[in-house]
Amino acid sequence: MPPSAAATPPARRRTRARGRESRQKILEAAARVAGERGYDGATIARVSKESGLPASSIYWHFADKDALLAAVVEASFELWLGRVSLAIGATAAEKVRALSESVARAFRESPDFLRLGLMLALERRSDELEARRLYLRLRHEALDRFVGELLDERSMMSVADARRLVTYALAGGEGILLAAAAGDDDVDELFALHATAVLHLADVLESGAAR
Amino acid sequence: MPPSAAATPPARRRTRARGRESRQKILEAAARVAGERGYDGATIARVSKESGLPASSIYWHFADKDALLAAVVEASFELWLGRVSLAIGATAAEKVRALSESVARAFRESPDFLRLGLMLALERRSDELEARRLYLRLRHEALDRFVGELLDERSMMSVADARRLVTYALAGGEGILLAAAAGDDDVDELFALHATAVLHLADVLESGAAR
Amino acid sequence: MPPSAAATPPARRRTRARGRESRQKILEAAARVAGERGYDGATIARVSKESGLPASSIYWHFADKDALLAAVVEASFELWLGRVSLAIGATAAEKVRALSESVARAFRESPDFLRLGLMLALERRSDELEARRLYLRLRHEALDRFVGELLDERSMMSVADARRLVTYALAGGEGILLAAAAGDDDVDELFALHATAVLHLADVLESGAAR
Amino acid sequence: MPPSAAATPPARRRTRARGRESRQKILEAAARVAGERGYDGATIARVSKESGLPASSIYWHFADKDALLAAVVEASFELWLGRVSLAIGATAAEKVRALSESVARAFRESPDFLRLGLMLALERRSDELEARRLYLRLRHEALDRFVGELLDERSMMSVADARRLVTYALAGGEGILLAAAAGDDDVDELFALHATAVLHLADVLESGAAR
DNA sequence: AATGAATGAGGATTCATTCAT
DNA sequence: AATGAATGAATCCTCATTCAT
Numbered sequence: 046m047p048p049s050a051a052a053t054p055p056a057r058r059r060t061r062a063r064g065r066e067s068r069q070k071i072l073e074a075a076a077r078v079a080g081e082r083g084y085d086g087a088t089i090a091r092v093s094k095e096s097g098l099p100a101s102s103i104y105w106h107f108a109d110k111d112a113l114l115a116a117v118v119e120a121s122f123e124l125w126l127g128r129v130s131l132a133i134g135a136t137a138a139e140k141v142r143a144l145s146e147s148v149a150r151a152f153r154e155s156p157d158f159l160r161l162g163l164m165l166a167l168e169r170r171s172d173e174l175e176a177r178r179l180y181l182r183l184r185h186e187a188l189d190r191f192v193g194e195l196l197d198e199r200s201m202m203s204v205a206d207a208r209r210l211v212t213y214a215l216a217g218g219e220g221i222l223l224a225a226a227a228g229d230d231d232v233d234e235l236f237a238l239h240a241t242a243v244l245h246l247a248d249v250l251e252s253g254a255a256r
Numbered sequence: 257m258p259p260s261a262a263a264t265p266p267a268r269r270r271t272r273a274r275g276r277e278s279r280q281k282i283l284e285a286a287a288r289v290a291g292e293r294g295y296d297g298a299t300i301a302r303v304s305k306e307s308g309l310p311a312s313s314i315y316w317h318f319a320d321k322d323a324l325l326a327a328v329v330e331a332s333f334e335l336w337l338g339r340v341s342l343a344i345g346a347t348a349a350e351k352v353r354a355l356s357e358s359v360a361r362a363f364r365e366s367p368d369f370l371r372l373g374l375m376l377a378l379e380r381r382s383d384e385l386e387a388r389r390l391y392l393r394l395r396h397e398a399l400d401r402f403v404g405e406l407l408d409e410r411s412m413m414s415v416a417d418a419r420r421l422v423t424y425a426l427a428g429g430e431g432i433l434l435a436a437a438a439g440d441d442d443v444d445e446l447f448a449l450h451a452t453a454v455l456h457l458a459d460v461l462e463s464g465a466a467r
Numbered sequence: 468m469p470p471s472a473a474a475t476p477p478a479r480r481r482t483r484a485r486g487r488e489s490r491q492k493i494l495e496a497a498a499r500v501a502g503e504r505g506y507d508g509a510t511i512a513r514v515s516k517e518s519g520l521p522a523s524s525i526y527w528h529f530a531d532k533d534a535l536l537a538a539v540v541e542a543s544f545e546l547w548l549g550r551v552s553l554a555i556g557a558t559a560a561e562k563v564r565a566l567s568e569s570v571a572r573a574f575r576e577s578p579d580f581l582r583l584g585l586m587l588a589l590e591r592r593s594d595e596l597e598a599r600r601l602y603l604r605l606r607h608e609a610l611d612r613f614v615g616e617l618l619d620e621r622s623m624m625s626v627a628d629a630r631r632l633v634t635y636a637l638a639g640g641e642g643i644l645l646a647a648a649a650g651d652d653d654v655d656e657l658f659a660l661h662a663t664a665v666l667h668l669a670d671v672l673e674s675g676a677a678r
Numbered sequence: 679m680p681p682s683a684a685a686t687p688p689a690r691r692r693t694r695a696r697g698r699e700s701r702q703k704i705l706e707a708a709a710r711v712a713g714e715r716g717y718d719g720a721t722i723a724r725v726s727k728e729s730g731l732p733a734s735s736i737y738w739h740f741a742d743k744d745a746l747l748a749a750v751v752e753a754s755f756e757l758w759l760g761r762v763s764l765a766i767g768a769t770a771a772e773k774v775r776a777l778s779e780s781v782a783r784a785f786r787e788s789p790d791f792l793r794l795g796l797m798l799a800l801e802r803r804s805d806e807l808e809a810r811r812l813y814l815r816l817r818h819e820a821l822d823r824f825v826g827e828l829l830d831e832r833s834m835m836s837v838a839d840a841r842r843l844v845t846y847a848l849a850g851g852e853g854i855l856l857a858a859a860a861g862d863d864d865v866d867e868l869f870a871l872h873a874t875a876v877l878h879l880a881d882v883l884e885s886g887a888a889r
Numbered sequence: 890a891a892t893g894a895a896t897g898a899g900g901a902t903t904c905a906t907t908c909a910t
Numbered sequence: 911a912a913t914g915a916a917t918g919a920a921t922c923c924t925c926a927t928t929c930a931t
Contacts, residue, residue, distance in 0.1 A: 046737065046738065046739060046740055046741045046745070047738070047739070047914075047915090063911070063912090064911055064912090067911080067912085080380075081380040081381065082379065082380065082381050083294065083296065083375070083378070083379065085294070085296035085297060086296060086379075086381065088903080088904070088905085089904080089905060089906085090903075090904080090905090098912090098913090099912080099913050099914075100905085100906085100913090101906090101907085101908090101912075101913050101914075101915090102911085102912055102913065104905090104906070104907080105911070105912060105913085106911095106912095109905075109906075110905065110906090160378050160380070163374070163378055163434060164294075164375065164378050166434060166437045166438040167294065167371050167374055167375050167378075167434070167437050168293070168294065168297075169291075169292045169293060169371070169437075170292070170293050170297065181438055181439055184438055185439070209442070209445055209446070209449060210449075212435060212440050212442075212446065213446055213449045213450070213453075215435070216428070216431035216432050216434065216435035216440070216446060217427070217428055217431050218431070219431045219434045219435070220427035220428050220429070220430045220431020220432070220434065221427050221431070223374060223377060223378070223427065223430050223431065223434065224423060224426070224427035224430070226377045226378050226380075227377040227392055227395055228392055228396070229423050229427070231420070231423075234420055235420070235423065235424055235427060238420060238421075238424045238457055239424070241456075241457060241460060242424075242453035242454075242456065242457055243453075245452075245453060245456045246449055246452060246453055249452060271892085271893050271894055271895090271929085271930060271931060272893065272894085272931085274893090274894070274895090274930095275893065275894055275895095278894075278895085299920080299921070299922085300921080300922060300923080301920075301921080301922095309895080309896090310895075310896055310897075311896095311922085311923080312895075312896055312897075312898095312923085312924080312925090313894075313895055313896065315468065315922095315923065315924080316468060316469070316893085316894060316895065316896095317468060317469070317894090318468055319468045320922080320923075321922070321923090323468070469893075469894090485890070485891090486890055486891090489890080489891085502802070503802040503803065504801065504802065504803050505716065505718065505797070505800070505801065507716065507718035507719060508718060508801075508803065510924080510925070510926085511925080511926060511927085512924075512925075512926090520891085520892090521891080521892050521893075522892090522926085522927085523891075523892050523893075523894090523927090523928085523929090524890085524891055524892065526926090526927070526928080527890070527891060527892085528890095528891095531926075531927075532926065532927090582800050582802070585796070585800055585856060586716075586797060586800050588856060588859045588860040589716065589793050589796055589797050589800075589856070589859050590715070590716065590719075591713075591714045591715060591793070591859075592714070592715050592719065603860055603861055606860060607861070631864070631867055631868070631871060632871075634857060634862050634864075634868065635868055635871045635872070635875075637857070638850070638853035638854050638856065638857035638862070638868060639849070639850055639853050640853070641853045641856045641857070642849035642850050642851070642852045642853020642854070642856065643849050643853070645796060645799055645800070645849065645852050645853065645856065646845060646848070646849035646852070648799045648800050648802075649799040649814055649817055650814055650818070651845050651849070653842070653845075656842055657842070657845060657846055657849060660842060660843075660846045660879055661846070663878075663879060663882060664846075664875035664876075664878065664879055665875075667874075667875060667878045668871055668874060668875055671874060693908090693909060693910060693913085693914055693915055693916090694910085694914065694915085696914090696915070696916090697914065697915055697916095700915075700916085721899085721900070721901085722900080722901060722902085723899075723900080723901090731916080731917090732916075732917055732918075733901085733902085733917095734902085734903080734904090734916075734917055734918075734919095735915075735916055735917065737901090737902065737903080738914085738915060738916065738917095739915090742901075742902075743901065743902090891931100892929105892930105892931085893929105893930095893931085894928100894929090894930090894931105895927100895928080895929085895930105896926105896927085896928085896929105897925100897926105897927100898924105898925080898926095899923105899924085899925070899926105900922100900923080900924065900925075901921100901922090901923090901924100902920100902921075902922085902923105903919105903920080903921065903922100904917105904918100904919080904920065904921075905917105905918105905919095905920100906916100906917085906918100907915100907916080907917085908913105908914105908915090908916085908917105909913105909914095909915090909916105910912100910913085910914090910915105
């Protein structure tokens with residue numbers, strides 16, 4: 046049924062500006078909804094209600110639902126990456142510790158976006174989703190960047206090992222996020238354990254005795 | 257209304273038996289579909305086509321979609337738990353190693369069911385899903401059982417620490433499953449790293465220096 | 468879904484007796500349900516749940532839904548008519564008064580059945596309902612009987628006038644039932660007014676000045 | 679997404695206007711169908727076919743079936759009330775007679791809408807219907823208005839008596855409508871009797887001898 | 890005398906999307 | 911830069927009914 050005109054029609058401003066604003070509102074609403082109910086659950090109607098804009102307006106800003114969610118993924122990922130401070134430190138141990146910590150922080154700060162990402166990763170449908178493809182690509186790129194940061198100097202770890210380590214560090218973080226979603230609430234302790242584990246693995250890998 | 261005479265009295269139990277069979281077919285079809293496309297993607301129409309039974313027949317066996325998926329979760333979980341062989345071993349280290357290994361095996365063998373579980377865990381909708389609730393409860397119970405197995409003798413680990421360790425072991429496994437879904441394909445290596453990490457954490461926790 | 472076997476399977480008794488019993492239970496359940504929600508709302512599933520018998524058992528006792536509701540109408544009408552004591556009295560006035568009173572009583576005592584009747588009367592579907600036809604026929608017959616009772620002696624009223632009077636008496640009662648359903652709760656007062664009105668009309672009609 | 683240039687600026691307000699039109703068409707179709715087959719019988723599919731608009735369009739204009747039928751009730755009631763000309767007259771008798779007549783006329787002219795109303799009034803389901811609630815409320819308001827018209831000058835009747843009288847007048851009309859639906863076809867004569875009866879009751883009530 | 894199981898048709902409602910303005 | 915209105919396909923689920931046992 047017609048959405049019965051919620052807010053007051055705001056004084057006609059710069060149309061361009063309004064445009065950006067609306068787009069932003071839609072993106073935020075979509076991020077919220079998709080973070081809560083996944084790709085399928087993020088219906089256009091729900092995004093419309095949440096953003097206050099009619100469904101047809103969403104289609105003015107985005108080609109279709111897939112494009113909208115891809116845009117959400119892109120924007121959110123950017124924000125998230127920004128939050129993951131670079132792993133700085135003189136020794137490898139320091140760098141690994143810094144990496145662990147920043148991952149933990151980033152996970153604790155953007156649970157909504159990450160939940161969406163994980164849901165997208167789990168999807169297995171035949172019609173490939175652009176949003177999913179993009180998430181996986183960005184995740185991959187982030188992983189590469191972390192590897193680079195870990196290695197840039199004379200490290201005793203091989204590239205392959207560094208990649209393994211970073212992959213494990215990330216996967217562990219995601220697993221903890223999942224455990225949190227499943228109700229295991231001592232997330233902080235889990236992250237602490239994870240840090241210990243990753244440090245140990247770094248040690249092992251560096252000393253060459255790797256797996 | 258009443259027929260004039262009695263019918264032929266032959267071969268009893270046909271419909272009864274067929275009922276069980278159909279129920280099973282539906283359950284299997286639903287498990288397959290839901291493992292692939294999640295709760296929302298597991299439409300009744302899809303399950304109907306996959307199982308060969310009309311949609312209305314599905315409703316004879318299950319109250320609604322939620323009850324169907326809850327039944328899937330229950331049956332699959334049972335199967336899965338059966339696959340996780342008990343963690344036997346004399347020393348704590350042996351038991352931890354056995355635990356790691358069986359978790360790894362179980363994860364590699366039932367990826368479909370676990371994917372469904374992870375998707376359910378990530379859902380965050382207002383209308384609570386019975387299927388989700390059940391999955392979380394069963395996961396919790398399994399965790400408890402693992403803790404019990406780890407502790408039953410004179411262990412130097414506190415109950416709390418054992419729970420932490422098991423939770424981390426499980427979360428890590430789930431994270432690796434996720435990483436696999438995200439395209440990191442060296443799953444075996446990740447599980448190897450995970451085993452090393454869990455063993456190390458067990459050591460740390462046992463020596464009392466627990467965080 | 469399968470109704471999960473509610474009551475204990477009662478000790479196998481005379482099958483014939485059980486048959487009548489079941490039929491009765493179904494009839495009562497159907498009367499209740501149909502009195503509450505009308506013909507369309509009286510679904511076989513609802514009657515099944517209310518009676519405790521499976522839907523297929525209902526079809527063993529009744530050819531189809533229409534036949535079931537027709538049986539309900541027949542049985543209920545009989546009961547109802549039994550409650551309307553004959554209009555006895557020496558003078559016409561006394562008889563009219565007796566008629567009014569017994570109608571009022573009967574209406575107050577069988578509201579469920581009467582509601583069903585009124586709903587059936589209001590139906591206007593192309594596929595004629597047997598239940599509806601039967602109700603209308605029985606109502607007509609009851610009306611005739613009342614007319615007969617009013618007239619059997621040397622009355623000054625013409626047959627046509629008596630029929631008019633009885634029709635009005637009945638319609639008024641039905642209207643009051645409706646008003647009650649609509650929330651006008653002083654039903655007793657309305658029946659009192661109605662009695663006064665009918666008596667007056669009897670007077671008018673008898674004195675020949677009838678319209 | 680944004681087209682490169684502006685479109686031609688001609689003839690505004692077409693879709694807007696069509697919207698009202700469609701809504702009206704749906705409302706009319708629904709009134710027709712519901713008047714014929716009641717609430718349950720008024721399926722969305724039927725209304726869709728009758729109105730010429732697809733089912734999904736009906737849901738653009740109305741939240742759900744209940745809201746649609748409530749809108750039907752509201753619109754029809756308004757029309758109906760408009761038809762019941764005010765009860766004017768110098769003496770009470772004249773006013774009562776005018777009331778009777780206008781009620782009779784209104785009943786004869788809007789049988790479809792009234793049948794729907796009566797069916798709604800008779801419903802007794804657990805999930806309360808908004809359409810039913812609205813009908814009852816409007817009927818109540820109309821009753822109040824009639825009472826007001828009957829009383830506004832120095833009348834010898836108490837408010838309570840006036841209310842009784844009006845309630846009886848209305849209930850009688852409804853009963854006659856029902857009798858008509860049940861096949862008693864001398865509706866005009868019944869209304870004549872009813873007028874006589876109501877007039878007499880007014881007399882009785884005014885002379886203070888009220889029951 | 891019953892009943893588990895099945896089924897096609899139809900129930901209300903929501904979906905993503907389009908189009909004229 | 912938007913948005914009211916529309917729409918066909920799909921959603922979940924219920925319907926009356928049948929049939930083998």
